[in-house]
Amino acid sequence: MDLETFPRPGVTVDLALLTVIDAGGPDPQLCVLIQSRTDPDGYALPGGFIRERWTVARTVADVCDRKVGITVDPTVPIRLLKVFDDPDRDERTWAISIAHAVFLPQSDLAGARGTLVPVDADGTLPLPEALRFDHGQIVAAAVDSLRERYEFRYRDADPVADPDFFLPEPFTLHQLRKVHEAVLGEPLHKDNFNRRMKKVLEPVLRDGRPVLAENLRGRPAALYRRARKHGDDVAR
Amino acid sequence: MDLETFPRPGVTVDLALLTVIDAGGPDPQLCVLIQSRTDPDGYALPGGFIRERWTVARTVADVCDRKVGITVDPTVPIRLLKVFDDPDRDERTWAISIAHAVFLPQSDLAGARGTLVPVDADGTLPLPEALRFDHGQIVAAAVDSLRERYEFRYRDADPVADPDFFLPEPFTLHQLRKVHEAVLGEPLHKDNFNRRMKKVLEPVLRDGRPVLAENLRGRPAALYRRARKHGDDVAR
């Protein structure tokens, strides 16, 4: 088989960078980073070609570095979403796009080039302009993938408190719930949410007493952090 | 940007074809199709390079046709699993592999080249020889993907009876449960399974009376088919 002589597609990696802005604040919102571009005018997700003998992970890091201007912790998972393979999707050349999602705390996106656009409850963008190419579908797939992770009601399984670390520790149950609501796009039942989440949290103690948050109004809430299960690493 | 002059990877599609053999019989089993190969000797999943300007779907159909010798219904979903991008994974050239799974009834695999190997409960193959490349991981990912679909206990959601049509209609609740058990690799509770599944099934009637199966022993069981929800197409 003459492997080298077959025509080969250009392979690009497109990235849906999702975050929750204002996590811990009064109205956190799930957002995606989009960038305006010129060749065909409009908005698109950041992305780039895989360079010779690079991996997807290295390409993602490179796109984040050169196109977005941020440095992404190499331990942050890169989630495969979808492959776009319509041979005519890029009018310039035969290219396939491998769409990935990366979920980052807002602090990791400080100084990023582009715009953080809030995502509607149904996974679409409230934009007058649709995204170029098939990037609207990528955002929807990224949001679906994230929402699965933030579901806390699965049978026989402990919930995970903010698995993608949008919310810095320590936090109150109220803040945690607001973040989950922002991700899921729907209100959650307070009682049930608290009951389930407490099982996987531990209160922050000082001198054996729970540390309380300083609220604007009302009774101060206890502060929690994610419980360290044994066999669990401290870092993600 | 000089798109055409960048070195490009070879892109292959590797396929985990999963089926349940003996569906409806006494001991159905979840199997994957593997093929023996010579270049490096051993077993591997069927796969092949994407040809110029072909889509993944067309490549999958081509691999099934030329390498496996079967014709796959174009409406059967092709599920993206994983991208293998280690630049040294193929010693011959820079190639990335996009692994997909296809779930087929055994009848669609009649005459297929290769061997149907049963999958262990933990998603591994009971093989003395491991699969070439990273194909063992692909099988595990394919099994995971399938098992998610055959879970019937999700909250607030109706279960789906044999969503990948391993079992031909009509069937008894016993046969349906055996198929789900084969996929999930664990025994299911009969009472609960029947109660939940009945909601999405309808009994097969003749002259207004339920049609019964002809059993070897015991009281004959009623036959069911998947209920047609309105807005649901007859075909998959």
Added chain:
DNA sequence: GGAATAGTGTCTTTCAGACACTATCTG
């Protein structure tokens, strides 16, 4: 004190899981 939020205790409903009992077939 009153508004606002946190936290506790309890009740109801739902459903997974268990089990007893009946029904209907074969040998």
Added chain:
DNA sequence: CAGATAGTGTCTGAAAGACACTATTCC
């Protein structure tokens, strides 16, 4: 008849969801 499998009805325990009531802050 005994053995086997199908199907029904009922009970229990756990957990979701709802709600009442108390606790603690700021104004």
